[in-house]
Amino acid sequence: MFPKRTIYLQTVSPEEAVRRAKSVLERERLIKEETIASQNACGRVLSRGVHALHSSPTFHSAAMDGYAVNARDTFAAREGHPLSLFPEQNCFAVNTGQPLPEGCDAVIMIEQTVQKDGHILIESPVFPWQHVRRIGEDIVATELLFPRNHLLRPWDIGALLSGGIWDVPVWERLSVRIIPTGDEVLDFLDRPHPDKGQVIESNSQMLAALFREKGCLAERMAPVQDDPEALHQALLSSLHSDSHLTVFCAGSSAGSKDFTRSVLEKEGEILAHGIAVMPGKPSLLALCQGKLVVGVPGYPVSALVCFKELLDPIITWLMHKEPDAKNCVPVELTRSIPSRIGMEEHIQTAIGRVGNKLVGTPLGRGAGNITTVTRAQGIIRISPSCEGFNEQETVMAELSVPETLLDKVLVCIGSHDNTLDLLADELMGLPEPVQLVSGHVGSTGGITALANGACHLSGMHLFDPVTDDFNFPFLKKFLPELDVTVINLAIRHQGLIIAPGNPLHIQGLQDLTRVRFINRQKGAGTRVLLDWKLTQAGIKTSSIQGYEKEENTHMAVAANIMTGAADCGMGIYAAARALHLDFIPLALERYDLVIPTCFLQDPRIQAVLDLLASPAFQRRIESQGGYDTPLTGQIMQPGIKGIS
Numbered sequence: 001m002f003p004k005r006t007i008y009l010q011t012v013s014p015e016e017a018v019r020r021a022k023s024v025l026e027r028e029r030l031i032k033e034e035t036i037a038s039q040n041a042c043g044r045v046l047s048r049g050v051h052a053l054h055s056s057p058t059f060h061s062a063a064m065d066g067y068a069v070n071a072r073d074t075f076a077a078r079e080g081h082p083l084s085l086f087p088e089q090n091c092f093a094v095n096t097g098q099p100l101p102e103g104c105d106a107v108i109m110i111e112q113t114v115q116k117d118g119h120i121l122i123e124s125p126v127f128p129w130q131h132v133r134r135i136g137e138d139i140v141a142t143e144l145l146f147p148r149n150h151l152l153r154p155w156d157i158g159a160l161l162s163g164g165i166w167d168v169p170v171w172e173r174l175s176v177r178i179i180p181t182g183d184e185v186l187d188f189l190d191r192p193h194p195d196k197g198q199v200i201e202s203n204s205q206m207l208a209a210l211f212r213e214k215g216c217l218a219e220r221m222a223p224v225q226d227d228p229e230a231l232h233q234a235l236l237s238s239l240h241s242d243s244h245l246t247v248f249c250a251g252s253s254a255g256s257k258d259f260t261r262s263v264l265e266k267e268g269e270i271l272a273h274g275i276a277v278m279p280g281k282p283s284l285l286a287l288c289q290g291k292l293v294v295g296v297p298g299y300p301v302s303a304l305v306c307f308k309e310l311l312d313p314i315i316t317w318l319m320h321k322e323p324d325a326k327n328c329v330p331v332e333l334t335r336s337i338p339s340r341i342g343m344e345e346h347i348q349t350a351i352g353r354v355g356n357k358l359v360g361t362p363l364g365r366g367a368g369n370i371t372t373v374t375r376a377q378g379i380i381r382i383s384p385s386c387e388g389f390n391e392q393e394t395v396m397a398e399l400s401v402p403e404t405l406l407d408k409v410l411v412c413i414g415s416h417d418n419t420l421d422l423l424a425d426e427l428m429g430l431p432e433p434v435q436l437v438s439g440h441v442g443s444t445g446g447i448t449a450l451a452n453g454a455c456h457l458s459g460m461h462l463f464d465p466v467t468d469d470f471n472f473p474f475l476k477k478f479l480p481e482l483d484v485t486v487i488n489l490a491i492r493h494q495g496l497i498i499a500p501g502n503p504l505h506i507q508g509l510q511d512l513t514r515v516r517f518i519n520r521q522k523g524a525g526t527r528v529l530l531d532w533k534l535t536q537a538g539i540k541t542s543s544i545q546g547y548e549k550e551e552n553t554h555m556a557v558a559a560n561i562m563t564g565a566a567d568c569g570m571g572i573y574a575a576a577r578a579l580h581l582d583f584i585p586l587a588l589e590r591y592d593l594v595i596p597t598c599f600l601q602d603p604r605i606q607a608v609l610d611l612l613a614s615p616a617f618q619r620r621i622e623s624q625g626g627y628d629t630p631l632t633g634q635i636m637q638p639g640i641k642g643i644s
Contacts, residue, residue, distance in 0.1 A: 025292055033047040182225070207247060348379055352411040444528075470590040484594050487612065488634050489593050517546035524552075590636070
């Protein structure tokens with residue numbers, strides 16, 4: 001007997017889901033008014049209009065350093081015919097902000113006076129109220145300072161206090177209770193070491209930080225197991241608390257242990273289950289005892305989409321705030337993005353300015369890959385009616401960072417290497433930080449990016465057995481018109497990555513026909529090297545189990561070996577060492593950075609070149625293991641292999 005599963009066959013747009021929630025939530029009943037000290041009110045929203053108690057200033061005051069006078073006493077002053085004024089008789093020394101003496105209605109700037117024989121000379125008259133801050137110039141008592149539902153900003157606090165407002169009525173902060181769920185989740189507070197099938201619970205903290213960033217109060221509860229009764233009790237506890245909103249992390253999908261929907265139906269009605277967005281489809285909204293309850297998908301990127309598309313607009317409305325403005329910019333895609341009709345798709349995208357255009361490199365689609373978000377500068381939305389976008393097509397991207405930061409992004413597209421991570425770290429530590437954004441598309445993909453003007457530099461390690469040279473034969477063939485400069489990053493040790501202790505007794509390429517292999521993607525220099533080695537050894541690729549299974553980075557290959565998903569893979573020694581795996585060396589190769597010569601004077605490129613010339617950075621490269629640096633930072637020339 002199979003367990004009953006919740007299957008949602010009809011999805012709704014995020015806009016429709018939000019509309020349904022707003023239509024049933026009683027905002028005025030949920031969110032109450034409270035009074036707080038004005039100095040603590042920044043970021044809060046006024047629940048009632050606020051009127052000034054005092055004027056500002058409360059007296060006529062000098063706006064300049066100089067002499068207070070009655071303007072009529074100065075009308076006779078003319079250039080070349082100075083008028084004499086007498087201190088403490090018809091002119092009075094004042095500093096900025098001081099009250100005007102009785103009978104005075106103007107201030108003469110001290111720079112426009114001359115002292116002579118105990119009196120003051122002026123050559124031009126002043127008009128009434130010149131250089132004077134009049135009573136109520138800024139604020140008049142009883143006037144409206146701010147209307148209801150005004151979001152208080154830092155400068156508003158100054159206006160409140162200047163107007164004698166010591167306390168203000170505001171809407172209370174939205175209170176959220178976050179409940180992680182799942183038999184497989186481990187509480188991060190225990191600092192656990194997960195076994196197979198277990199995951200460290202982190203979504204609650206991402207969501208809590210997002211809520212707090214919006215000005216909410218967020219409380220995270222201990223994880224609850226996939227037990228309907230335990231989940232029901234957690235729901236009741238939250239509904240009976242002061243929390244305005246309850247969020248269940250995971251359990252909203254169609255798995256046999258996804259009980260969120262059935263639990264919520266006991267205490268209310270389902271408003272929406274399933275939105276027409278990928279990732280984020282399993283998102284769930286319900287109204288329980290007058291409060292909103294949300295089922296957030298378990299994958300982190302899906303959870304983030306659920307927050308941005310559903311929770312953000314709802315909580316913004318509940319707190320009487322205006323939604324944040326979205327900054328969208330045109331970007332040229334470095335590769336195609338296929339998509340299926342009928343579902344809006346959000347693609348995390350790395351964005352940087354190359355020459356006079358912004359380029360966007362689509363990142364991985366995995367809903368469980370939170371690093372696609374951490375590496376992205378924005379997202380590209382693909383509408384439900386679109387089948388995707390083509391390489392070099394210009395599309396709109398919604399930025400997740402300030403646009404000014406895009407000019408500090410250095411775009412590297414090509415082969416993956418662990419040293420790029422070191423370079424990224426060092427670049428961000430500079431007095432003028434540079435953010436390295438790398439797209440791992442393989443060496444031949446890097447050539448395409450260079451041809452399209454889509455990157456500042458490309459990592460490349462393509463070996464040509466005919467000329468016994470690296471990279472230059474391919475650059476000559478595929479980029480004959482592009483002037484490039486080739487700088488060496490390091491000499492790498494390539495070989496077979498295997499399990500610790502070599503339990504399958506793998507000795508070399510001849511053993512690949514009897515083990516499970518994991519390959520690099522087509523176009524990767526590592527794959528080109530492997531294919532050449534296999535040809536030399538007379539081994540057919542069809543005889544290798546797993547030859548068609550691909551990963552895009554050396555570390556991903558190593559992770560497959562570490563977890564037992566594969567027995568062997570081709571990669572660099574540094575990746576094997578990082579995950580405590582064994583390694584069988586097969587070749588040394590030269591890994592270069594190929595830079596369009598027109599970018600050599602770019603400050604971002606200069607920062608890279610300075611680092612490569614640094615002995616300290618070269619030592620850091622070597623410390624990874626499997627790297628040699630005799631050529632690091634040097635300009636390479638055709639025909640100089642540089643490897644003994």
